Amino acid sequence: MRYQQDQALPEEGDLVMATVQEVFPQGAYVTLDEYDGLLGFLHVSEIATGWIRNIEHYVRPKQKVVLKVIRVNRARREVDLSLRQVTNEERRLKVMEVKRAEKANAFLRIIRERCSSMSDDEFDRCVSLIKDEYPMLYDMFEDVARKGTKVLEKLNLPKEIVDAIVDISSKIPLPKVEVGGIMEITCSRSDGIDVIKDVLTSVEGNKHNADVSITYLGAPKYRLVISAENFKVAEKALNSILQSVQKGIEKKGGTFKFTREESRKGVT
Structure with a gap:
């Protein structure tokens, strides 16, 4: 068994994994790994912007490269490709x-x-x-x-x-992302500390399809970290929690401010 597309030819705009076969001044011939070694052509003008002194500074025989399909001639089974149009x-x-x-x-x-x-x-x-x-x-x-x-x-x-x-x-690592930041929370009421504690405890205990961690950093700052399987789930949980905390604190006469920190990716 091998990984390959069901269709016999790729579509324009598809990204493909290719193996460089032959390099010459006008470009390079490559085989498309996911299409049973279908031959494709990478013209020198689609390798990089500007003048190319030595094409092998960019592609060389046996190298694996990600290319974008820019033209497909289905009758002749010819595929033209681009390297410079592929973003990082x-x-x-x-x-x-x-x-x-x-x-x-x-x-x-x-x-x-x-x-x-x-x-x-x-x-x-x-x-x-x-x-x-x-x-x-x-x-x-x-x-x-x-x-x-x-x-x-x-x-x-x-x-x-x-x-x-x-x-x-059971043995594969699961992808995980973390989003969060610093919450600055104040409540000048005599029971302000209990108010803040109750609000944070309530949101930490709710189910958000994500792991929620709130750490006290010293008044008035608390670090909020959301861990989830992807950014969509993490962002949804983050927004829900921030709204709940802000609403809960301001309802009791307190103040709320949130400063975002850089997101992270990892595995569990």
């Missing part, structure tokens, strides 16, 4: 996507070995069911790691495959 963020995300796909396929090979009593046809049928639900196969392993076998129930997979998936999923 696009490159990072594409490399991550390919690495995750490679890991997922390696996991499938392990599962196949563990399910040796199953016929090839039956195993391939199960893989097709999984891919229908999870086109990006690695997402399934992360989903199982987070939520357990309930995410597989509707697929009606054989127990031996489910057991193998669960075992592998």
Whole structure:
């Protein structure tokens, strides 16, 4: 098994992983790793902006590069590509996507070995069911790691495959992001300290699909950190908590100010 697109040719605008085959002054020929080694052409004008003295300063034989598809001739099966139009963020995300796909396929090979009593046809049928639900196969392993076998129930997979998936999923690192900042909270009431404590305790105990940590730094500052599986979930929790704290404090006559800190990525 290998990671490849279902379609025979990429679409204009797609990002592809390619292997450089031949380099010459006018450009480079590459093969597209995800399309069974389909040949593509990278013209020198699409390698970098400005004049290029030595093309091998940018691409060289056997190098893996992320390229953008800029033209496709389906009749002739010709693909023109660009390196200079790929942003750093696009490159990072594409490399991550390919690495995750490679890991997922390696996991499938392990599962196949563990399910040796199953016929090839039956195993391939199960893989097709999984891919229908999870086109990006690695997402399934992360989903199982987070939520357990309930995410597989509707697929009606054989127990031996489910057991193998669960075992592998339990060992993969889960992505985590952290967002937060410094809250400055005051309340001049005689019971101001208790008011602040009650407000912060209430939001810390609520469920936000994220881990919430509030640390006292010394009056009037408190550090708020939200840990979640992705930025969308983390930001939603952060906004909800900030609104609750501000509303709760100001309702009691206090003041509230929030200063954002730099977000972080990591794994659990």
